[in-house]
Amino acid sequence: MALQIYNTMTRAKEVFVPQEPDKVKMYVCGPTVYGYMHIGNARPVIVFDMVRNYLEALGNEVRYLTNFTDVDDKMIRKAEEMNITVAEVAEMFISAYQEDLTGLGVKPATMNPRVTESMDMIIEFIKELEEKGYAYENGGDVYYRTGKFADYGKLSRQNLEELHFGIRIEVDSRKENQEDFVLWKAAKPGEVHWHSPWGNGRPGWHIECSAMVREYLGETIDIHGGGQDLQFPHHECECAQTEALTGKPLSNYWMHNGFLNIGEEKMSKSLGNGLLVKDIRARFKAAAIRYFMLSSHYRNPLNFTEEALLSAEKSAERIALAESNVKHRLELAPEGADGEASAAVAERLAAIISSFHARMQDDFNTPDAITAVFDWVSLANQTLAKTDAASADFAALLKTFGEMNAVLRLTPEVEAEAATEEIERLIAERAEARKNKNWGRSDEIRDELNSLGILLEDTPQGMRWRRK
Structure with missing residues (x-):
């Protein structure tokens, strides 16, 4: 028997062969943390936890990354609404998200890179695209030049001409073509921002994942996953960004889970029909x-x-x-x-x-x-x-x-197992932070563990933990 995976890119089941025997590099797009997880979000979380578990059951070492988008237009609006900083919004909902993961029996990812901690690599990625002619700046915004990438649309099976009719695109006079998408957004007065060669601003959504994948997993990964709704434009744009630079596939296998519907509509925060996982967990294990x-x-x-x-x-x-x-x-x-x-x-x-x-x-x-x-x-x-x-x-x-x-x-018992795994992940992250003299992050993790009722003890054999 051999594992077969339905590859969205080819629209066919293919025998799964990782690039390196018994090692799998896997990336799944994570949440924009401006609200609590709804039950629709929980589907990809559980699906790709299962995929990772089965790959491990087959004897593979799986390096599994899922990111946190911790700065975004929606987060800025949420911060204004709550009268707190964007960083405080992020910490609040990342903590709640991780609590939900534990409550769903989901094992911690190998790594959860955050956009705000990845700014240098994102800016460098955009600079390389600009140098190759795939990006252009206008008024402090930087856009991806879709017309230059011949394979744009290959994942979602769309072409540029059809996009005018199939996708509603808001007309933007700063773009060379309306299908071009933003890589870097110029900051408005008072908004959170970072310095860049194009002025103060923050990254667009799509560039974040491309930069993180390249930095932590390499130019080509084995599996890229996410919900069906991410196939276009998000994953399509990721392909365009990465493959324009490398000339190699971003991922050898693309996996997309179907929608979770309530009534006749897909569940989502934006539609307002999402039932919160924390509320469902109060009733169901x-x-x-x-x-x-x-x-x-x-x-x-x-x-x-x-x-x-x-x-x-x-x-x-x-x-x-x-x-x-x-x-x-x-x-x-x-x-x-x-x-x-x-x-x-x-x-x-x-x-x-x-x-x-x-x-x-x-x-x-x-x-x-x-x-x-x-x-x-x-x-x-x-x-x-x-x-x-x-x-x-x-x-x-x-x-x-x-x-x-x-x-x-x-x-x-999977909830208790997941809780233990999350505690051990945090302790390992704290040890790495202390090794790198990142005392601020070390203290944050200590406080987070303390809030979970975990006491850390230094022993001659190393760090140990116990519950209060």
Whole structure:
């Protein structure tokens, strides 16, 4: 079996072959942090967490980046509305976002680069585009010259002539062509800004991801992911920016998840129809929300209803109950757990895990993979019904379930696991900050950990942590 991924660029399933054996470079566009995460945002978060988990289950080391856009027009408006600084808006909603990730059982990314911490690399990227003739300045704004990049539109299958009819474009007399997009925005009086060769300003949206990908992952990555709505213009513009400089593909595989709809409309903050994750988490555990999200293929649209979540909750509870009962049975009689499982149980478990992988390797077909999980539930319940079942059978059951659940994360303990992973990520980031004598960031992380109820202790063996 070989993993096949549907590549948006080619509109076909392709065998996944990373550039470097057993190592995957993966980037997923993160949020603009001007509000709380809504349930529509949670779909790509959970989908690409699952993708990353499965790649790791196949033995790959995954370097997984997702960014924070922490300066933006919407953030400036939010700061004015709340009468606080843009930086304070960012810290408030990044903290809330990370809390939601933990509450959804999502593992921390390898790195979360922020736009405000990446300004030098962004400005350098724009300068290189300008030197090559792909960018031009007008009145302190810098635009990308789309007409010079012959492949503009290849990802979304659009061409420049059709864009006039298919996309509403606000006429801007400063542009050579109306399809040109902004790389650098001149600052208005009183706005947050950075110094640049073109005057004070801030970056456009699309350039941020191109610069971060090149800086932290290289010129070509293995997988670039995001929601379907990012395919155009955001990902199209990323391709144009990066490939104009490198002459190489930005990503070898492009993945896009379908919309989460409420009624007939896509969920989004801008439409005002987004249900907040923090409110949904108050009613439903991570296992139920993840089950709901993964019960449909990631490329298909998914309709959100309370009934669907309640159904997902019941299904997740069936899985958790079976696992709990198997664990309990093994705890009652642990002797012989390291022995061989019975032939009947071993044979069925081999078929279950083979089926699970076959379905996951078909473009991450999670709804069918969940069918394999319920085959496991049936086998677990049948084995539990036998008073003479061997401990080795229960140990084998747990091992197989663990392999599947490491990918899907459908049981209650995933929230605690995610919390521990986030704490360890923060401690590692603090250690790096201290190594680089970045005392301000070190103190920020210490305060963040303290707010989470985590105490740090220096020991001869290194830093340790414990809960208050």
